[in-house]
Amino acid sequence: MIKSILLSSLLLVSGSLISQSLDIFDKVNSIYDEQNPVLSPDGRTLYFTRANHPENVGGEADPGDIWYSLIQPDGLWSSPQNATALNNSNWNGVLGFVGGSDVIYLYNHYSQSGGTTKSFGISRSIKTTGGWSIPENYTIPYFTTSSKIHGGYITSDASTAVFSLESYGTKGGEDIYVCFNKGNGNWSEPKNIGSTINTKFQEFSPSLSDDTKTLYFATNGTGTGTDFYKTERLDESWINWSDPLPLILLNSDGREMGLRLYSPMYLYTSTTDSDGYGDIKAFIDPNLDDKIEKPKDSVEVVDPVVIKEKKPVFDSRYITLYGNTFNSENKNAVETKITLKSMDGESIASVNSHMGSYALKIEAIGNYRVRVDAPGYVSHQETLELQSDEIKSFEMNFYLQPIHVGATVNLKDVLFKQSRAEFLESSFAELNLVVDFMKDNPKVEIRLEGHTDNRGVEKYNIKLSKERVEAVKDYLVKKGISKKRISGKGYGGSKPIADNENPETRILNRRVEFTIVKN
Structure with missing residues (x-):
């Protein structure tokens, strides 16, 4: 999906950079500082961080809010909007997506009121019909930074995250650290990845290949300005790396940061041809497929969103x-x-x-x-x-339904053969749910109530509803529930909850319910 959308939106390229006659980010870049560009997995939404904009949550003093832009039919990106639900008055940025476009991981912590927080870490938000949920904070032990420049990346299976921090053990300015997901919302403390990469200067905006063996980052520690480099991880220690190599096709006299790879494109920011602040850029490399790792054959998410099927999470199935x-x-x-x-x-x-x-x-x-x-x-x-x-x-x-005396629960999936008190096979799942409920709440007593529609002879309807109540009671007792905790009555068709004249709603009247009489 991403590849086809990118190809359609990046048709015209001139040399190495996007043609100035077709600037797909013309409506996105502004006089403000745009950084940290991230594409949603479906390729249709571009997220980025914009600093000091008057529409930021914290106004012009706000160091960075998350904004987003949508791909348009002509291949250009729309005028951006502030992703208000994902922002507070701290610096806000997207780390990445896990399991699709509806679960987003964010840099920093959030308060329930949306104000500034003093704690550091990462957060997760879930897209609902009403928009993004309030971000849920995850604490990373000893995660802190004194830097005003932020950046990070999380893998698509949420197993590994890398950050740019000025923190414990920093060798100069900002250094790159790695953290590992231990499951159940727990993360390892940040680990400095060593002096092969981290210098006495600044290392920024790290990102990883899908197999986590290749690291991309920006640094001003080589004497050539702030440029992009790549390095290969040599072992599982995360401190042994190959000598970093410059990405000469991307590096310019400007300041480059925020690199992400989306085959066949590099997405990043640069101050080249901007107003001195970062603008979002793209570079097409037709051979990029051969330069980056392919997704893993199997992915197991070690995140509260647990996927136990060992298949690629982006599979169209x-x-x-x-x-x-x-x-x-x-x-x-x-x-x-x-x-x-x-x-x-x-x-x-x-x-x-x-x-x-x-x-x-x-x-x-x-x-x-x-x-x-x-x-x-x-x-x-x-x-x-x-x-x-x-x-x-x-x-x-x-x-x-909250558990309290007087609460009534409709067992809508407990169904019977026509005019009989014999369960349909599909009824047992919900009957077992009632068994679990009674066992989990040993003080609860219930009254079963059977109902029919109003067709037929009323005395037969009452008899049938009583028999169905007894059938449910017998099933619960056979599963270990004391019969002393269960009473019951059949009401026939005397208590409809829907129109009996409408065949589509009449079925709702044929039901068994239970009411909590003691808790």
């Missing part, structure tokens, strides 16, 4: 499942655990929602059960059937 989780009574966001299971009950992946928002990468074609759990709430489960690999994302929102 994958989509992003995302959404929000709410309290069904007051519609407030609820922190939950979302578990994806196969239809036979095998766990595939899981993720914890943050501020009620979640995102999860899954295969685009398949049948799943999505279970949502939260302390103090009745667990919820729904079936998800995906039949097309043409969509890139799918939204599922969940409303969880």
